[in-house]
Amino acid sequence: MTRIKCCGMTRVEDALLAARLGADAIGLVFTTRSKRRVTLARAREIVAALPPFIATVALFMDDATARVQQVVDEVAPTLLQFHGRESDDWCAQFGRPFLKAIAMGEGASALPRLRDYPRAAGLLLDGHAAGEAGGSGRAFDWSLLPGDLAQPMILAGGLHAGNVGDAVRTVCPWAVDVASGVESTPGIKDAARLEAFIRAVRAADAEQVACRA
Numbered sequence: 001m002t003r004i005k006c007c008g009m010t011r012v013e014d015a016l017l018a019a020r021l022g023a024d025a026i027g028l029v030f031t032t033r034s035k036r037r038v039t040l041a042r043a044r045e046i047v048a049a050l051p052p053f054i055a056t057v058a059l060f061m062d063d064a065t066a067r068v069q070q071v072v073d074e075v076a077p078t079l080l081q082f083h084g085r086e087s088d089d090w091c092a093q094f095g096r097p098f099l100k101a102i103a104m105g106e107g108a109s110a111l112p113r114l115r116d117y118p119r120a121a122g123l124l125l126d127g128h129a130a131g132e133a134g135g136s137g138r139a140f141d142w143s144l145l146p147g148d149l150a151q152p153m154i155l156a157g158g159l160h161a162g163n164v165g166d167a168v169r170t171v172c173p174w175a176v177d178v179a180s181g182v183e184s185t186p187g188i189k190d191a192a193r194l195e196a197f198i199r200a201v202r203a204a205d206a207e208q209v210a211c212r213a
């Protein structure tokens with residue numbers, strides 16, 4: 001079954017809705033380069049409201065070590081997610097499992113970077129170009145993806161209810177991650193779009209026997 005992460009939560013009600021509809025994880029964005037940025041207080045409020053077994057993922061992009069440590073100490077997210085030029089060692093210093101985002105917007109030239117993060121719990125492949133912020137709603141060419149990634153792959157970038165079924169069938173990712181594709185406005189989730197997204201993933205899962213082989 002494909003795991004589902006819904007990123008860029010800024011409201012308790014949206015996080016609870018995602019959990020109720022069947023999301024496995026929610027993302028909280030701390031980088032200043034995002035319209036979905038949350039304060040520490042709001043992040044704590046969202047995390048405290050969640051039911052059991054929903055993972056929380058704190059997202060950063062070239063942030064200071066002290067800032068990441070502060071979020072680790074005060075919010076206690078399940079995982080960290082790094083979107084910038086952070087190295088594998090730098091990401092690992094917090095002693096937490098982490099996802100490393102790889103900017104796939106440049107196409108095949110991004111592929112060597114998939115080998116640079118052996119300590120990552122998963123690689124999140126996003127549609128933006130290196131140096132740009134994610135959460136742009138931009139997809140990339142999934143046919144570039146190698147079938148033999150060493151780590152679990154989290155597919156992101158421009159996913160929405162209309163294309164996520166194809167993504168699951170074509171790529172067989174460990175998880176999918178969505179931000180703008182389930183929003184009415186940045187940071188505000190749309191219940192109908194979120195429900196349609198999760199339904200589309202589950203429908204593709206039901207058809208896709210190859211991924212479970």
Ligand SMILES: O=C(O)c1ccccc1N[C@@H]1O[C@H](COP(=O)(O)O)[C@@H](O)[C@H]1O
Nearest residue numbers: 007034134135136137157158177179180
């Ligand atoms: O969501 C953001 O604002 C954001 C900012 C900076 C780096 C990453 C960000 N979001 C991540 O990007 C992916 C793809 O977003 P989208 O679905 O294409 O809008 C998203 O899943 C977040 O993990």
